[in-house]
Amino acid sequence: MTVDQEFSRLEDHRLAVGRGRFHESVRRADLAHLRVVRSAVAHGRLDGVDVAEAAAVPGVLGVFTAADLPDGPPIPARQPSPGIDFTPYLQPPLAREWVRHVGEPVAFVVAEDAYVAEDAARLVDVAISELPPVLDARRADGTTVESLAGVPARVGTIDTGYGDVAGAFDQAATVVELELDTGRHSAMPLENRGLTVGFDHDTERLVVWGAAKVPFWNRNVIARYLGVPDDRLHMRESDVGGSFGIRGELYAEDLLTVWAASRLRRTIRWVEDREEHLLAANHARQQHHRVRAAFTPEGRMTALDDEAWLDTGAYIRTHGAVVAALTAGMFAGPYRVPAFRSQVHLVVTNKMGVGTYRAPGRFQNNAAREHLMDLAASRLGLSPEEVRLRNLPTGEETPDARPMRIFGAPMLLDGGDHHGHVTKALATVGWDTWTARAGRARSEGRAVGVGMAAILEKAGLGHENAVVSVDTSGGVRVAVGSTSVGQGAETVLAIAAAEVLGVPPQAVRVVLSDTDTLHDGGGTFASRTTVVAGTAVHQAAEQVRDRAARTAARILQAEPEDVVVRDGFAASRHAPKRQLPLGALAQAAAAPGFLRPGEEPGLIARSTFSAPTMTYPPGVHFAEVEVDTDIGEVRVTRYAVTYEIGRTMHEGMARGQVTGGVAQGIGGALYEDLPYDADGVPLVRSQRDYRVPLARDLPDIEVHLFEDVPAPGNPLGVRGVGEAGIAGAGAAVMNAVRDALQLTAPLPRLPLTQATVLRAIRDRDAPAR
Amino acid sequence: MTRIELTVDGAKVSDDVEPRLLLVQYLRERLGKTGTVIGCDTASCGACTVHLDGRSVKSCNVLAVQADGAEITTIEGLAADGEASGADGQLHPVQEAFHECHALQCGFCTPGMIMQTADLLAENPHPTEDEIRQGLEGNLCRCTGYHNIVRAVQYAANGTSATPGTGAAAQPAAGSGTIDGGAA
Numbered sequence: 001m002t003v004d005q006e007f008s009r010l011e012d013h014r015l016a017v018g019r020g021r022f023h024e025s026v027r028r029a030d031l032a033h034l035r036v037v038r039s040a041v042a043h044g045r046l047d048g049v050d051v052a053e054a055a056a057v058p059g060v061l062g063v064f065t066a067a068d069l070p071d072g073p074p075i076p077a078r079q080p081s082p083g084i085d086f087t088p089y090l091q092p093p094l095a096r097e098w099v100r101h102v103g104e105p106v107a108f109v110v111a112e113d114a115y116v117a118e119d120a121a122r123l124v125d126v127a128i129s130e131l132p133p134v135l136d137a138r139r140a141d142g143t144t145v146e147s148l149a150g151v152p153a154r155v156g157t158i159d160t161g162y163g164d165v166a167g168a169f170d171q172a173a174t175v176v177e178l179e180l181d182t183g184r185h186s187a188m189p190l191e192n193r194g195l196t197v198g199f200d201h202d203t204e205r206l207v208v209w210g211a212a213k214v215p216f217w218n219r220n221v222i223a224r225y226l227g228v229p230d231d232r233l234h235m236r237e238s239d240v241g242g243s244f245g246i247r248g249e250l251y252a253e254d255l256l257t258v259w260a261a262s263r264l265r266r267t268i269r270w271v272e273d274r275e276e277h278l279l280a281a282n283h284a285r286q287q288h289h290r291v292r293a294a295f296t297p298e299g300r301m302t303a304l305d306d307e308a309w310l311d312t313g314a315y316i317r318t319h320g321a322v323v324a325a326l327t328a329g330m331f332a333g334p335y336r337v338p339a340f341r342s343q344v345h346l347v348v349t350n351k352m353g354v355g356t357y358r359a360p361g362r363f364q365n366n367a368a369r370e371h372l373m374d375l376a377a378s379r380l381g382l383s384p385e386e387v388r389l390r391n392l393p394t395g396e397e398t399p400d401a402r403p404m405r406i407f408g409a410p411m412l413l414d415g416g417d418h419h420g421h422v423t424k425a426l427a428t429v430g431w432d433t434w435t436a437r438a439g440r441a442r443s444e445g446r447a448v449g450v451g452m453a454a455i456l457e458k459a460g461l462g463h464e465n466a467v468v469s470v471d472t473s474g475g476v477r478v479a480v481g482s483t484s485v486g487q488g489a490e491t492v493l494a495i496a497a498a499e500v501l502g503v504p505p506q507a508v509r510v511v512l513s514d515t516d517t518l519h520d521g522g523g524t525f526a527s528r529t530t531v532v533a534g535t536a537v538h539q540a541a542e543q544v545r546d547r548a549a550r551t552a553a554r555i556l557q558a559e560p561e562d563v564v565v566r567d568g569f570a571a572s573r574h575a576p577k578r579q580l581p582l583g584a585l586a587q588a589a590a591a592p593g594f595l596r597p598g599e600e601p602g603l604i605a606r607s608t609f610s611a612p613t614m615t616y617p618p619g620v621h622f623a624e625v626e627v628d629t630d631i632g633e634v635r636v637t638r639y640a641v642t643y644e645i646g647r648t649m650h651e652g653m654a655r656g657q658v659t660g661g662v663a664q665g666i667g668g669a670l671y672e673d674l675p676y677d678a679d680g681v682p683l684v685r686s687q688r689d690y691r692v693p694l695a696r697d698l699p700d701i702e703v704h705l706f707e708d709v710p711a712p713g714n715p716l717g718v719r720g721v722g723e724a725g726i727a728g729a730g731a732a733v734m735n736a737v738r739d740a741l742q743l744t745a746p747l748p749r750l751p752l753t754q755a756t757v758l759r760a761i762r763d764r765d766a767p768a769r
Numbered sequence: 770m771t772r773i774e775l776t777v778d779g780a781k782v783s784d785d786v787e788p789r790l791l792l793v794q795y796l797r798e799r800l801g802k803t804g805t806v807i808g809c810d811t812a813s814c815g816a817c818t819v820h821l822d823g824r825s826v827k828s829c830n831v832l833a834v835q836a837d838g839a840e841i842t843t844i845e846g847l848a849a850d851g852e853a854s855g856a857d858g859q860l861h862p863v864q865e866a867f868h869e870c871h872a873l874q875c876g877f878c879t880p881g882m883i884m885q886t887a888d889l890l891a892e893n894p895h896p897t898e899d900e901i902r903q904g905l906e907g908n909l910c911r912c913t914g915y916h917n918i919v920r921a922v923q924y925a926a927n928g929t930s931a932t933p934g935t936g937a938a939a940q941p942a943a944g945s946g947t948i949d950g951g952a953a
Contacts, residue, residue: 008868015876016864016883018804018844025803190816190911192806192875241877242911272808353911434885486875486912652871656913660874663914686908687813694904695915725914 009653010506011239011484020239023196023210028267029198031483032061034257035117036066036270037107037124038077039099039277042133042350042680043147046095049107049124056407059116062265062283063124065107066094069259072225075250075368077320078217084156084321089348091315093225097127098147100314101350101470102681103279105252109405110260110268120147133680136310137347138288145348149673153315155346158324162403163339168303172294176376181749182364182730183230183673184286184311186278186666186691187357189486193239193281195272206261212240212485213248214523215513221250222258233258235515243485244664245356245525248281249318252388253280273685282355283674286311287327287344289368299380301391303339306331312346313353321346323354326361326458329406333369333494334418334456334618335391335705340404350680356525358661359727361457367750370453370731374738375746384675384735385426385533386453390418406614407461415456415617415644415719416709424455425620425642428704434624447627449742450636451735454729459720460531460713463524463610468540470548470603474568474583477499477509478540481511481521482533487722488653495649496534496716500541501548501582502566526722528611531648535714536609543605552580615711617719621728623660624737629761632754634737636666640702641728646711646719647714658725659701665729667693670751670769701725750760773837777802778846792826793817795833796843804880806847806908815908818881819843825888827881827907834870844880847887863887863925872914872921882908886922895926 014020037049051063074090077545095106107124111117131147134140140153168174198207211218240247257270271392272280288308294303310324324344331342342365377387393400395417402411415421425431434450441448466480474574478497483487494508501508511517524530549563554569556563562572569579580588588594590601597651624638642656648654670693675683684690703725710717730750737752743764749756770785775802784799794804796819805828807836808816812830820842848861860868863886873879882905888897889904896904901922902915910918 009871010872012868012871015873015879016860016868017848018802018880019880020804020806020876022803022806022877024797024806027801040786114794115787188911190804190814190875190909192808239876241808242875244911273809273812365893461917486877488874577929650915655919656871656874659914659916660912661914663916687809687810688811692911693914694909695905695919696899698902698915700919701914701916 004208007505008236009488010494011488011490015239018698022191023194023238024269024271026196026209028198030269030710032110032112032214032266032267033114033117034260034265034268034270035109035121036105036253036256036276037109037121037126038276039095039102039104039126039128041128041130042102043130044099046097046099046106046131047127047129048601051107053125054109054123057116057123057765058174059112060120061110061112063107063109063120065529066092066096067513069094070167070227072226074105075252075318075442076221076724077316078214078318079320079322081156081321081325086155086316088151088235088322089155089316091458093252099353100147102278102353102360104314105256108256110264111577124272135351135676136502137309137349137473139350141309141345142348153347154548155312155348156321157345158321158328159342159343160328160404165303165339165341166337168294172302173297174295175292176372177292178372178375178746178750180289180368180371182285182287182367183668183749184675184750186282186674187244187246187284189242189244189247192274193247193253193278194273195257196267196269198267199259199261199265199745201265203230205256205587207231208258209481211235211248212243212483213525215483216481216515216521217523217526218250219515221254221415224549225255226259226262229466232489233515235513237484237512237514237554240485243524244358245360246284248483248485249282249355275685278674278684278690279682280352281552282312282317282357283352284354284357284360285364285668286354287364289364291368291372293372293376295376295380297707299387301335301337304332306342308344310344310346311349311351311354313349313351315353317355319356322356323360323409329370329404329411330456331365333366334454334637336393336397336483344347351676359603359660359723362457362723362727363665363730366453366455366716366728367730367734369451370728371734371746374451378729378744385431385737389422392422392454394419396586402618412613413616416588416711421618421642421644421706422620423697424706427640427752429622429640429702431622434511434622438624447629447740448624448766449736449740450622450624451732451739452732453621453735455621455728457724457727458614459527459615459617460611460615461526461528462522462532463608464533464536465518465520465606465608466533466540466584467518467606468537468538468544469603470544470582470586472583472587474581476503477511478508478537479511479514479517480537480666481513481518481523482529483524485524487657489524492649492653494532496537497541500545503568507568521548525723530718531615531714531720532609534718536607538716539609540605540607543607544603547589547605548582548585548603549587551594554594555580555588571658612713615646615713616717617644617646619724623732623736626686627629627737627740627757632757632761634670634752634757636699636733638699640704641725642655642704642711643721644719644726645705645707645721646709647707647717649718654705654721655703658703661723661725662701662729663693663698665726666698666733666750669730669733673751673753709749771834773834775836775838778838780842788832788904789836790833791829791905792836793828793834794829802843802845805810806880808877813909815885816881818880818884818908820884820888823849825885844883847883863890864923865915866921870917870921872913872917878908878910882918886925889922889936890926896922
C-alpha cells in the first residue's frame with residue numbers, strides 16, 4: 001500500500017501551537033537549576049577553585065568541583081578506531097589538574113532559581129597558572145602535550161588507499177594540486193543543549209528528558225559513571241530543537257546534571273545559554289588539506305593523493321576518529337580513481353573539541369576534491385562538467401567494491417550509474433542555460449559565476465531495534481531505538497509501519513527512544529533513521545501483518561495467503577465482506593483457541609536490522625553566485641541539487657532535508673567560522689557574531705530527487721537523505737566564486753568571507769612577479 | 770519586587786516580579802506558557818517572539834516590568850479560540866499555513882516564526898517574496914532553509930497555496946524517474 005505523500009507530519013500540530021515536548025516544558029515542583037562555571041583561560045594548570053562565597057548565596061543548594069565527584073572514568077569515545085588509543089586524550093567531567101580550552105567545565109552551582117545559580121557561578125573563584133595555548137594543528141603536529149601527561153599532540157592518523165600512487169604521479173601528463181583550509185563551524189541548533197533530570201523517590205530512579213541522538217549509549221555511560229545499573233536511568237522521549245550531529249552526543253554537563261539529581265535527590269535542570277553553546281558544544285570541520293591529482297592528457301585521473309590535518313580541539317570527543325575516517329575514506333568521492341591515498345592526522349589543540357556535524361568529512365573533502373577538479377578542468381582545457389564525466393563510473397562499472405574498507409566494512413559503490421546520474425542532472429537543471437546566463441552577466445561587467453560539485457554520499461550505519469504491536473482496540477504502536485532530533489522520525493517510522501499494516505500513518509503511535517520500552521537502541525545519526533530504523537520497523541510490521549493474516553485465516557477458515565490486511569481489517573479475498581478488525585485479531589491471537597504452540601500470544605513482533613554496509617548514493621550540487629567585487633560579498637542567486645534517494649518515504653520531508661542542508665552548507669561556505677585570538681580566546685561569543693544564513697540571504701533551492709536505483713541493501717530501497725544537501729555546498733559555492741572572479745588560481749579557504757574574497761581579487765589583479 | 774498587571778492570551782494576570790526578570794521567563798516559568806521558547810538570549814534568533822500590544826517583540830529582550838499594562842499574545846493564544854487551540858481546536862491561518870507547507874522541522878523556531886509572520890501580514894497583507902525574506906530576517910531557522918517558510922507566508926497571505934506544500938511546482942519539470950512535485 002502506498003501512503004499519501006502529502007499528509008502533514010505527525011509532529012507538526014503540536015509544534016505549530018506551542019505544545020512541543022521540549023525538555024524545558026517539563027514542570028516539576030522540586031525543580032532546581034544547574035549552572036556550570038567554565039574556564040576563561042585556554043590552557044593552564046588548575047591551582048584551585050574557591051567556592052565559599054558562591055555557596056553562601058541564599059538559594060544555593062550546592063557548589064561542586066572535581067573533588068566532589070566520583071573518581072570515575074573520563075567521557076569515553078563511542079566509536080573505537082583500530083590502532084589509535086584515545087584514552088590519554090579523553091576529558092574528565094570537571095577539570096582536575098589542567099584546563100585545556102576556554103569553556104571547559106571546572107565547577108557547577110545548583111540553586112533553587114536559575115538567576116541565583118548564574119549569580120553564584122560568577123562568585124566561584126578559579127585560580128589558573130596559564131600556559132601558552134596551542135592553536136594550529138599543523139604546527140602542533142610533532143610536539144608533546146604537558147597537560148595530557150606528555151603524550152604526542154598527534155592522536156593518530158587515518159591512512160587509507162590502494163594502488164601505486166607514486167608510480168602514477170611519475171607517469172602523469174598533468175598534475176594539479178592545491179591547499180585548502182576549511183573553517184571551524186558548529187551546527188547551531190536553535191535549541192541550546194540541556195537536560196531535565198527528575199528523581200523518583202518511590203523507585204530511586206532518575207528520569208531524563210532532553211537526551212537526543214544516542215540515548216541508550218548515553219544512559220549506559222552515565223550509569224557506569226554513577227556506579228548504578230543501566231536500568232536506574234529512564235531516558236524519556238522528547239522533542240529536540242535540532243541536532244545535526246552535535247546535540248545529544250554525551251557531554252560533561254550530562255554527567256554533571258544526572259549526578260546532581262542523584263546526589264540532591266530532586267529534579268535538576270541544566271540549560272546552557274548561547275555563549276556556552278558556542279564555547280562548549282561540539283565544533284566541527286576545521287581541517288587543512290594538501291591534495292594533488294594526476295591526469296592523462298585526455299583528462300583521465302590516474303591518482304589522487306590527500307594529506308590533511310584535523311584540528312580536533314582539546315579532547316577527543318565521543319565520536320573518536322569518525323570525522324577523520326569519513327574524510328579519508330570518502331575523499332575519492334564518486335570518481336574512478338586507479339590509485340588513491342588519503343591520510344588525515346588528528347591533532348589536539350586548545351580549542352573546543354570537534355565532533356560530527358552533518359556530513360562530517362564530506363563537506364571538507366568534497367570542497368578540496370571538487371575545487372581540484374575545477375582546477376584540473378582549467379589546466380586540461382576541459383569544461384568542469386566534462387572533466388567530471390570522463391572520470392565517473394558508468395553503470396557497467398558498478399556496483400563496484402573499492403579495494404578498501406570504511407569503518408571496517410567494504411565500500412561498495414551501490415548507487416548505480418554515476419556518469420548517468422550526472423548526465424541526467426545536467427539536463428534536469430538545464431546546466432547549459434546556467435553557464436550561458438553567467439557568461440552574459442560577465443560580458444555586462446558583473447562578477448557572476450556558476451559552479452558544480454559531484455558528490456558521493458553515504459547513509460545508514462549500524463543496527464536498530466523495533467517492536468511493532470497491535471493492541472485489542474486496534475491501535476498500532478511502534479517502539480524504536482531511534483530518536484527525534486527534529487527531522488520527522490515519528491512520521492517516517494509511522495509510514496514504514498502503516499504501509500505494511502494497511503492503516504493510515506496517523507493511526508500509528510511511535511514511541512521513540514524511551515529506554516524503558518526496549519533493551520537497546522542505536523539512535524539517530526549518519527542519515528540512518530529511514531534506512532536502518534525504517535527497515536527494522538518494516539520487518540517487524542511484516543511479521544505482525546503475517547500473524548494477523550494467519551489468525552484471521554483460522555477464524556475465517558481460509559488460507560493465510562488469501563487473507564488481505566487493509567484499512568484496519570483482515571478479510572479473505574474470496575469473501576471480502578466478512579471483515580475482522582485488527583483489534584479483534586489481537587485478542588484472538590492471544591486466545592487459546594487460536595494460538596498454536598510456539599507462537600507468542602498477541603499481535604507483536606520485534607525486529608533488528610543491521611546494515612551490512614552503508615549505501616553510497618550519488619548527487620550533484622549546482623550554484624550560481626554574484627560577487628560584489630568592491631566589498632567582496634558573495635550572494636548565492638540560484639541553487640539546485642540532484643540526489644539519488646532510492647525511494648522516497650515522504651516527499652515533503654525528503655525535500656526539506658535537502659533544502660535545509662543546503663542552507664547550512666551555504667552558511668559554511670560563506671559566513672560561519674569560530675576563530676580564536678592569539679591567547680586562545682574564542683572571538684565568537686553570541687548568536688550575533690556567528691553569522692548563519694537568514695531568509696534574505698538565500699535563493700529558492702531546487703531539489704530533484706531521483707528514484708532510479710533503489711538501495712540493494714535494505715528492503716525499502718531507501719538511501720537516506722539527511723546530509724545530501726550540505727555535503728557539496730561548500731564545493732559548489734567555491735567553484736562558482738572562482739568562476740565569477742575568473743580566477744586561474746584556486747581559492748585558499750572556506751568560508752569565503754569578504755576578506756578572503758577581496759584577497760583573492762587582489763592576488764588575481766597583482767602583476768606577476 | 771515590582772507589581773505588574775497585564776493580559777496574556779486574553780487572561781488578566783498580576784504578579785510581583787524582580788525588576789530583572791525577562792518577559793520570556795515570566796511567561797514560561799510563572800505562567801507556564803512554555804510554547805514560547807528561548808534560543809539565544811541576545812535578541813538574535815527570534816524564537817521567543819510574542820505580540821506586545823499587537824506588535825511582535827523578542828520577549829528575551831523585554832523585561833517583565835516593561836510589559837506592565839500591556840496585552841501579550843503568545844503562540845498558545847494566537848488562534849481565535851485562544852486556549853482551545855492547543856487541542857484539536859481551530860488553528861490560526863498562519864499556523865495552518867505552516868502546517869500545510871511543511872514549513873517546520875524541529876519546530877523550535879516555529880512559535881516565533883509564526884508570531885513574526887502574523888505581524889508581518891497584519892502590516893503588509895500581500896508581501897512580495899523579497900518583502901517576506903526581509904521581514905523574517907530577525908528570525909533564524911536552522912532546519913528548513915526558509916524555503917517552505919516563505920511558501921507558508923505566501924499561502925497564509927493568499928489563503929491558498931501558490932505552490933504545493935513541497936514548494937515544488939515552481940521548479941522545472943524533469944525526466945522520468947524524477948519526483949518533482951507537480952512534475953511527476
